[in-house]
Each structure stands twice: as C-alpha cells, then as structure tokens.
Amino acid sequence: MxxxxxxxxxxxxxxxxxxxxxxxxxxxxxxxxxxxxxxxxxxxxxxxxxxxxxxxxxxxxxxxxxxxxxxxxxxxSTREELITARNRQRIMTELNSQPIYINLNEKQKASIQKNIDVLVESKLRTHSTIIKLVLELIKQNITSKKWNTNVTEKSRNKIDPDDNESTFLSKFKNYLNPKIMLNETLLPSS
Incomplete structure (x- = not known):
C-alpha cells in the first residue's frame, strides 16, 4: 500500500x-x-x-x-403530524357521506369529533376501524335514546356518569383493554 x-x-x-x-x-x-x-x-x-x-x-x-x-x-415529527391530519381528514370525509352522521346536530357532531381526535391521536386503530366504531356507537346512542340533544361542553378531566362523551369513550375502553393487557404482558412493569 x-x-x-x-x-x-x-x-x-x-x-x-x-x-x-x-x-x-x-x-x-x-x-x-x-x-x-x-x-x-x-x-x-x-x-x-x-x-x-x-x-x-x-x-x-x-x-x-x-x-x-x-x-x-x-x-x-412533521411527517407524523401530516399522517395524523390525513387520517383525520379521511375519517371525516367518509363520515360526512354517512346518513346517520349527517343527521346529527352540530353539538353531537362536535362531541363525535372530540372522540375521533382522541382515537386518531392514540394511533391504536386504523381510520377504517375508527369509522366502524364511531358508526356503531352513534347507532347505539340513537337507538337506546341515550343521546341527549343538549350536549354540553365538559372538561376532559371531569368524569360525569351522565355525560354522553364519557359513555362514548367508555365503550371504546372495551376495544382498548386487550391491547393494554398485551402491552403489560410483553413489557411487564418493574
């Protein structure tokens, strides 16, 4: 060399x-x-x-x-924000084509939007799964007449058993619990 x-x-x-x-x-x-x-x-x-x-x-x-x-x-991080915004937009576009969602009043839609935001930010579900869950819960709330047309703004930290938003999220808990248990199994806390 x-x-x-x-x-x-x-x-x-x-x-x-x-x-x-x-x-x-x-x-x-x-x-x-x-x-x-x-x-x-x-x-x-x-x-x-x-x-x-x-x-x-x-x-x-x-x-x-x-x-x-x-x-x-x-x-x-910018890419993640773009992906999240794109998923949110896809969900809202598809929901706006669903008659059950279109017939909701503005307060009910705002309540749904908050819950969609939480699900999208969690990144635990795909947009198609979120749409299915939201539509199923809208149907349940309408058919069981649990949906109060006078949805009020509640603090995210406050849990009120009569709060429609809390009911909405508690139904998602059943879908999220298996993933939480799986994570605890794979990554046991010290």
Missing part, C-alpha cells in the same frame, strides 16, 4: 472509532450499502482529500451527524 493509502485508512479508522463503531462492522455495513455508513465514509473521504487533520475531520463529522439527527427528528 502507498503511504497516502495507509494515511487514508488511519484517517477513516480514527473517524470510525470516534463515532463508537467497530471498524469491521462499519466496513461490512458499508459493503452492504447501508446509508449511514456510506454517508460517513463519503464525508471522511472528502475531508481527507481536503487535507483536514483527523481532529478537525472528527469535529466536522460530529457536527454534520448532529445536524442530520436534529433535522431527521423534525422531519419525522
């Missing part, structure tokens, strides 16, 4: 060590085309060609890694 090739290998090894990776694992992942390792390798080669010292290169790579980490979390 040429002297510059040895220097390049030492340069890259030092950078790999600085990011707390095993050189062999890094090279295997690089050979497999893993994006993270490929990016680090390309940055390292470019910095080597620029004539940067090992310490300067390590500093630059750590700064670039942090920028990507922070930007990636921002992008993913």
């Amino acid at each position: 040429k002297n510059s090739e040895l220097d390049k290998n030492k340069f890259i090894s030092s950078i790999i060590d600085s990011i707390k990776m095993n050189v062999n694992d890094f090279m295997q992942n690089l050979a497999n085309g893993e994006k993270y390792e490929t990016t680090i390798y390309e940055w390292s080669i470019n910095l080597f060609k620029e004539g940067k010292s090992i310490d300067d290169a390590i500093k630059v790579i750590h700064e670039k890694r942090m920028l990507i980490i922070f930007n990636s979390s921002y992008i993913s």
